[in-house]
Amino acid sequence: MIRPIVITGDPVLHSPADPVTDFDRSLADLVADMFETTVAAPGVGLAAPQIGIGLQIFVWVYGDQDVAPPRGVAINPKLFIEPIQPGEPTSTDREGCLSFPDEKFALRRSPRAILRARDATGEPYVLEATGWFARILQHEYDHLQGTLYVDRLIGEDAETVSRITKERSWGRPGLSWTP
Template identity: 55%
Template sequence: MAVLPIRISGDPVLHSPASAVTEFDDELRTLVSDMFETMDAAPGVGLAGPQVGVPLRLFVYGWTDDDDVLHRGVAINPVLWISPAGTEELDEDLEAEGCLSFPGERFPLRRSESAILEAVDLEGQPFQVRADGWLARIFQHEYDHLDGVIYVDRLTHPFGKAAAKASRKNSWGVPGLSWLPGRDHLED
């Protein structure tokens, strides 16, 4: 197992739709194992293939809810069904999210409260997960990565403006930038 470099906003793999997984082999199992190790080292609650430079439709997730239940798995070639998002004012604390490909920053984003994830596992077996709250948010966030969307692309004013400023300040938005969990600096 290995910790993989995480691509930073601006890398083309993060801004392009990913391709379906077609080979369910040892190479895929190694990738998934490395993605879990990378996510845990970051630390994060989800990590998509494009974030580690692999343009395939898969993501891993791992999050413990308030009842101390661990939700952990891999979703390959997922389809995501979501409920309509609310229209009330954003709660800047409860709806703030971050992204390992936009490291160190958090901004509020309205997401749907519930979701149904349909995908296959490492053996190609289909499964379904019904999620509410934070787990539904994680699924939506990671699924966006598979379509070439980073959460900051969805931010409304004034948060989108603040994200653009953070990107400029950190010299992001260009190809080739990454960081390796466990190190204090970004790599290029």
Template identity: 40%
Template sequence: MIYPIVVYGDPVLKKEAEDIEEGSMDVKQLVADMFETMENASGIGLAAPQIGKSVRLFVVDGTVLEDEEGMEGFRKAFVNPEILWEDGEEWAFTEGCLSIPGIREEIMRPSRLRINYLDENFVEHEEEFDGMKARIIQHEYDHIEGVLFTDYLTPFKKRILKGKLANISKGKCDADYKIKLPKK
């Protein structure tokens, strides 16, 4: 099932998400739906709050980044993740977000992380990631913490984007996927 993507301005995007209790929902189906929704929107990551569900779950698929070395097989679901540490030199990259269509900005992030998470079968994993894998995870992890990439921008940059962000929250944006406007 393809969900509409919740856009900027909806309170669910700024709320810290709740842990998922095993057996409380069909996590495997939700993960499958999230992958389908993300692929339909040509994304490389999608967090549950972006489809209106305030739970600690996100999916990533870096396999579509053919130019990035080491991305083969990087397609995962992260349930109740916890970043244990972030390290390494911060590096800049221009990020975008399915919930903020049409806006891309350079964001600085640490180059490495270690994360503990459950997969869609509730099997626990602890892994380290670096480079683009770490960046994708950090971006999606921020979503379940109620943080958007625009929160990292300077006050000056936020003022410049204020009008565009307001338009997105009113549905005045170009997205080639179904969006869901903020609840009033």
């Protein structure tokens, strides 16, 4: 089932998510819904808070990495990154977010990440990611911490985000869109 995607301003997007404690059929159904919603959006990742559920779950649908599967779920993840190199972001650093739809901004991210998480059955796994896939993992992990990528922007980009939020009447609870 395709779920509505929550837009910036809803408290669930700006609060740390809770750990998953039950690895049961309802969790499997939720994960399936998250994959379906991600594809319909279309997106490359989706965190549970983005569909209004404050649990530590995110999925990815991204087939351009060497080691990890093209689809995956991370439950109760821990993410380890290399230090981010100083410097200005470039056009290749642009990313978007389903919870701040139709906009993209450049943000520096670590080029490498190590993810430790559980799958939908509760089995632990570890994977390493580089490049764009490492960016996806960092972006989705941030959602579980209550941070949107636009919250990390500074200067003119932060001012533009503020203006867009005001113009679109975002920044308040209860707003969503359905892919």
